[in-house]
Amino acid sequence: METKRIGIMGGTFDPIHYGHLVTAEAARGQFQLDQVLFLPSGTPPHKDPTQVTDTKHRYTMAVLATLTNPHFEVSRVDIDRTGTTYTIDTLRILQDLHGTAVRLFFITGADAILEIMGWKDSQELLGMAEFIAATRPGFQLEDQRGTIHHWFSSQNKRLHILQVPAMAISSTDIRRRVRKGESIRYLVPETVDYYIRKNRLYAPDVQNSAVHHE
Numbered sequence: 396m397e398t399k400r401i402g403i404m405g406g407t408f409d410p411i412h413y414g415h416l417v418t419a420e421a422a423r424g425q426f427q428l429d430q431v432l433f434l435p436s437g438t439p440p441h442k443d444p445t446q447v448t449d450t451k452h453r454y455t456m457a458v459l460a461t462l463t464n465p466h467f468e469v470s471r472v473d474i475d476r477t478g479t480t481y482t483i484d485t486l487r488i489l490q491d492l493h494g495t496a497v498r499l500f501f502i503t504g505a506d507a508i509l510e511i512m513g514w515k516d517s518q519e520l521l522g523m524a525e526f527i528a529a530t531r532p533g534f535q536l537e538d539q540r541g542t543i544h545h546w547f548s549s550q551n552k553r554l555h556i557l558q559v560p561a562m563a564i565s566s567t568d569i570r571r572r573v574r575k576g577e578s579i580r581y582l583v584p585e586t587v588d589y590y591i592r593k594n595r596l597y598a599p600d601v602q603n604s605a606v607h608h609e
């Protein structure tokens with residue numbers, strides 16, 4: 396059986412935006428991935444759970460955003476687990492699901508890869524997947540290259556650096572824009588923009604909300 400190459404893109408996706416999508420598509424092309432799985436987080440270990448939008452909404456927005464790409468899929472693996480979800484467990488579950496005929500590629504932005512380096516189980520993680528660190532505006536991957544290469548040197552080139560067309564987009568900035576009544580058009584897919592409005596996510600100011608969609 397031919398080995399399936401699966402990209403995994405974890406995130407809070409609160410909300411999903413074009414930075415995530417362009418990164419996933421670049422990884423798919425560069426590493427000949429058969430599929431990219433988007434994994435919205437359940438209870439994120441590194442974020443305050445009370446500050447994160449309901450998983451139902453984050454999952455639905457991810458589905459809407461990936462609908463038109465036949466290689467993109469949204470996985471509920473992290474959502475459906477109770478308690479704190481750890482990446483190591485996620486990788487184990489996905490490996491079990493697909494058996495040995497799968498090669499996992501864990502895709503992260505420059506900021507997230509630096510975080511992962513600090514995790515206690517990072518060495519074990521490296522044994523389970525290859526890591527793709529995507530460039531991201533505002534985060535200096537290049538400066539850290541020495542550190543990253545040192546860290547990965549014992550791991551037979553299991554870290555790849557991926558140049559992504561620069562998108563200075565973050566979910567934090569999108570939430571701020573919605574709150575202030577500013578446009579997020581062209582930062583997120585149109586369906587996600589509509590979904591945010593329809594469900595009144597990110598608490599837009601009432602007096603500003605009329606200006607979005609004329």
Ligand code: ATP
Binds near residue numbers: 409505507559562564
């Ligand atoms: P927040 O501002 O809430 O942290 P975010 O925009 O960073 O949101 P996440 O859900 O935290 O989005 O990120 C999921 C993954 O996507 C991470 O690995 C992150 O580094 C990566 N990523 C997010 N935005 C970009 C971008 N514009 N370019 C490249 N990678 C990105």
Ligand code: MG
């Ligand atoms: Mg982030």
